[in-house]
Amino acid sequence: MKLSKLLPALDWLKTYSKSDFQQDTVSSIVFTIMVIPQSLAYAMLAGLPAVTGLYASILPSILYSLFGTSRILAVGPVALTSVMTASVIMPSAVSGTEQYATIAILLALLSGVFLLVLSLLRLGFLTNLLSHPVISGFISASALLIVIGQIKYLLGIQSEGDTLIPLTTSLFAHITDINTPTFILSVVSISALLFVRRNFARFLKYIGCSVKIVQLFGKSGPVIIVAITTISVAVLSLDQDGVSIVGAIPSEIPSINPELIDLEMIWQLLPGAFLITIVGFIGSVSVAQSFAAKRRQDINPNQELVGLGLANIGSALSGAFPVTGGFSRTVLNADCGAKKPMTGIFSAVFILLILLFLTPLFFYLPKAILAAIISISMMQLVNLEDLRYLWRFSRKEAILLLVTFFIVLIDGMQSGLIVGVILSLLFFLWHTSHPHIAIVGRLPGTEHFRNVQRFSVETHPSILTVRIDENLFFANARSLEERLQGLVSQNKEIKHLVLMCTAINMIDASALQSLEKIADRLNDAEVQLHLSEVKGPVMDKLEGSDLIKNLSGKIFITQHQAIKELEEKQANT
Template structure:
């Protein structure tokens, strides 16, 4: 049995090869430098002072690098957790900056505890119950809200609200407070960032090689940040009424106890924390699992839950707000050559250097640039491709997308997600309540049986064979009963009814009662009920029930055995 020290040292560190160190160091430095403005912006998006974006990229990142399941996932402040933090703590915004900061740390701690508990309870499987439509609709709706919410930094209009209607109403109400210099700065930065992100083919690739163009695109936001600081100083933007972030406190985040709420406050915070934990797990796991698959590495969903949970718990005591795996920063980390979590630890070194040495240098940075940075980066999260694909292939998933999307825009993040989940589960129940029950016949000369409406098959005058393509439970038992009765009326000469159970994985109590009643109804009509292909686990459930003990027909190992035993004359289906 390994010693305690050995168990505390992660496997990746025990197996670390020094040949990976140069690429890890470079990747960590690149990610650290490039996400500084992004981290500052996400803190502002969360309603916190900008420095808390750097705080959130230190202790939680160290903890996840040590414990998390992914070798290259870059954890830190992200747009979704930032906007959900602001939405969840909106009632506390008026109670003072210090109270709000402590509540943000408490929210991080609460989310962390929920994620950690889920990991200990092995609830990693839960991510498969969030449909693609719901997750894409939620993220797309959140992206639109984030985009609109940042207009307050580009216009100086005090926009506020919980949904799109609230934001637009407040914008209209206070439109006269538009500050032209701020608007010009913000819109110019936004236009440049959008051109850089989505027009790289014309902006960079027209005169640079592909490798240089890629780095030019990545470094441009950082260059723009530097130019904005220089212009702010030389043109005295602050004295002209342009809001800047001001001096950033130098020094590392300190150990701070989160706010201890009363019972009512804790209860109010719990639903928001639960939804945040769910979204963090689903989004982070999707990123980590995708890269693990591309790199032929293993992925443990329960370990991911534990890693994310402990990262947020630790952050809650070191002035952090809720963090998650980032789509863009993980992509940069991978593209820059990261091999192990050493790259994330190097990113922490960059953040520490920024806090110790560059706090005053960032003071003239206008909030308008941070807002423009978030707006430009968030556009790509509006996932209309998934909606178009769902509309073409699965209208129910498209409905789930629209429910989550519109729910978020109208009612806010938490309610919107719940609406999307409810529509998704309702769609699942609706699909299950209408099981496919096919009348089948035999493919001539074979032991295979297929749908009579799709294949040229042989049927037998005294047999009616039906394949049930769904488990039988309380939500669909009446539909199965109705379909079987309709089929017997359609083929009145068939007095041997064979239910093919190859696709039935479970029969609940309601389903069992339906089959018992069906057997009795058929017997009154001088018809016999038979089964074929009952799976072992299903037979274990029904073997000693009236379904089998009072069955008017027989149970056959295969449909071919049933046909050989029961067939009379036959006639081909034309």
Template sequence: MAEKQTSANRLENNSWLAKLIPEWILTYDTSRLPADIIAGLVVGILVIPQSLGYAVLAGLPPVYGIYASIIPVLVYAWVGSSNIQAIGAVAITAIMTASSLHGLAIEGSVQYAMLASLLALMMGFILWLAGKLKLGWIMQFISRGVSAAFVSGAAVLIFVSQLKYVTNIAVSGNTLPGYATSLLTQLTTFHLPTFIIGGVSFTLFMLNRYASHWLWQSWLPPAQAKWVGRLFPLVVVIVAIALSHFGQWSNQGIRIIGEIPSGLPMLVVPKFDSLSQVATLLPTAGLMALIVFVSSSSVASTYARMRGEKFDANKELQGLGLANIAGGFSQSFPVAGGFSRTAINADSGAKTPLASLVTVLIMVATLLALGNIIAPLPYALLGAMIMASILSLIDVETFKTALKTDRLDALSFAATFLGVLSFGLNVGLVIGIIVSFAGLIWQSSQPHIAVVGRLEGTEHFRNIHRHDVITYDNLLIMRVDESLFFGNSQSVYNQIKEALNQHPKAHELVLIMSSVNHIDLTAQEMLITLNRELKATNKRLHYSFIKGPVMDIIEQTPVITELSGRLFLSTMQAITLLTDNDRHNDIYPTIQKREFE
């Protein structure tokens, strides 16, 4: 009797259907359901006031923040790359939206909202197209130090930005100096009851996160302690809403999120007055697409690495793109992966995108029925939870490791981190990328070249400064450990000449080319010059182990046609022939130029 097919196997047989349904649904483990539901509930409740605030920051009616957390979130959950990234309205897209639409329409107007949706549509199309063209490799040029520092710097700025909620001080800005200046000039607005609520909440969240071993595990079984820890933030939220409602906290000057307008977003086609508006928005849309991709990918890849999951940059591009395209038609504005909401999602135990679907249900329920119920939620508690969650994204360990093992990456980390704090996310990211590329160029311009000798009893060759090896008076063997190009050819030439000066008895120079994958025109000219100089002083240049693709480039050039020495398949062959005095004078008339791999 044939075995009964599982639903996943049946879907796999229908390839077109399998392509439409994401893998996480086909392979969903129901044991993850409780964790996903809890995470979705926590994120859904806590990002409501945050979403309202970001909409206002973008110059839109507050309810647009909720709209941006429905259709785009559903689309990303279906096609996105990350299992736990929570997308929606974020500070950087809100700020850039307000900046790009300034002067094009009146803030809060219908036309302004249409242009915001148009901007989301344009940015989404650029992201989607980049994904289709498989441009996710761009992330490969964002070094580990830059991405970790960008996330860490953004986390610090978000942490500081939440002070306005936990202290009632009107802190504003987009850089650390800006926030500090604002804080010092607005100290008179400090509100003690708000600070008490925020401080107590922050302490509770930090204890739950970093001291759960004695807070819960000391008196509960491990399985129960885990769930108590995950449910604890939700319990704190419910208690705070109840206390706020019965204690009339709003009458005591404590800010609460208040009543939320009802009604779901409508499906509309973004309208614009003229093509000039589209042309005006296009550069901003392109820049936002790049920043959204880098920031979202940095967060998603960081958590993927922490959780041992795969991350597909091209899939991430398409997921972000389709989410913004869908948002463009559903009264949204540009969205991205949120640092704080993703941190809360992960901290609350999310396992799959199902948590985001639960969050969407909370948003829908909020618009339809729950607006009055969550209205008493104090902003101070929201800020405290974001502050506690965001701390985990400050990646000090990567910087410590870089200091020990890769000083250039440590420099890139420091430049990016300080740039983000001092000049904001956009400029900080650009500074980090520039420093990273400058370091790469400098490193490539200083290639490692070693003088090598033979390990006794073997055919292996090692650096004379690291190993006890056999050397030869008439023979200088050097290993080139980089490809040769215009940026390092002069440095290579200088190192070779210096080595020749240190070994005046050597009349035969053998360059081991096993690590050379390319030789450009400038490097070819350098090798030709080196060969001619050696020939003029009765010395000869030889090559060993030239790779086939490299030989294809230089075979018909003077690098080979004018070579004073010969080519060797191996360095051992060079040793055998160049140190054999009986044959030494007879090897040059029969140069075998095709002896290469």
């Protein structure tokens, strides 16, 4: 095996130039400045000290840059995995305690191990169990819960709970305790953030900044708002009036305290850790593939498991929480002009320098501005268009989205995701257990065969051709038996039944037994069974079976050949 497959960084490092270095350095500085408020906010979202978001942005970013295959994906704290982390830990520990921090680190470690195991076993396909409606409903509901959870910081009140009913009940119970300075700061912050998001790039153009400056700093407006609010809190001593601030940042990086962990706790965390792993991986690979397609680059999903697995282990070693590749973080990285994964390494170094020398600047950072940043970002993830589209396209999938959405809101993220996956599998089993079976005939003047209910086709009264549009296995074997038996019993003129196997790619033992029963019953009814267009892998399985040994009819290469020969046979009888 080539060393570059184990360490993809070797590929891009071979062609890394001085101009790349200069571009990545500038991009990394801008990216670091802009991503710091987001990282602090997402740590708070996970129920951890804000500075933990910076811990989670250093070693994970370096490790992914070296072992991941995406040239642009930015790995670090992400809103969804952050809130999932909080929802997994809250039943076992209280936010702000040593036990809470220990469990968060353990979750990152478990997630990293899960990702590496999935890579070794090449089980990345398990992520396919999450269908689009499930993911859409899950993300929309989670985003809504996140926004509701941030209201307590925006109003300066106390609130408990991690699902809709406890959250709203707690908020209403404390609504009279609103802290006026915090509320004013929140309103001003949200208004300012929305304004600069839409107009800051225009403002830079208006004052005569170059296109390059606008591209680099056009989205840096939130950083200015963060700086202004922090200075305002410090100058006006708003913390003395009840405005909650980040406060002193601890100099020691937290670590796992073995005394606070036992096997029972680890066992309880495994389902939550696995869900965080799957959701994080799906989101990360989706983002990586979308950007890779735009840049005509390749993504290796199995190596992505390795890169993200090592990133999470790195996060655990840093005293942080589960991380993954984030959409907003990656868009920010691309907008800053990142060309190579070196930007991930440079930005990690810059964040480390900030942690070492500039942490006092975060003392007066108000939690309200972080909550405002989170809320604005999350509201963009509440997607009503998906529901409208699915309601027109597939009511079943729209219902699946709604069920996932409401269960996440009412009973939590884990329950919603599990129920969504189970319903997806049940819908799949229902669909495959009721295969589309069409009676087909020949289009006049051609060798093509189509559904008699959709096209004007030629048929023969004593020849019935049935096309099965599904693989044959235990779930639909009985349905196939009943349908074929019904078709034959309804038409006494039928002498030949041809199974057109164009769409059958797989057959299992249960389906084979059903076909053997069908053949026996047809033989008793003096109807010959024929097969046409059987694919090689399916034929390999059928050879040597009792079905082939006792087949009353023939196996035809093409459907046209079958009909031509059988029509001639009927004409001569």
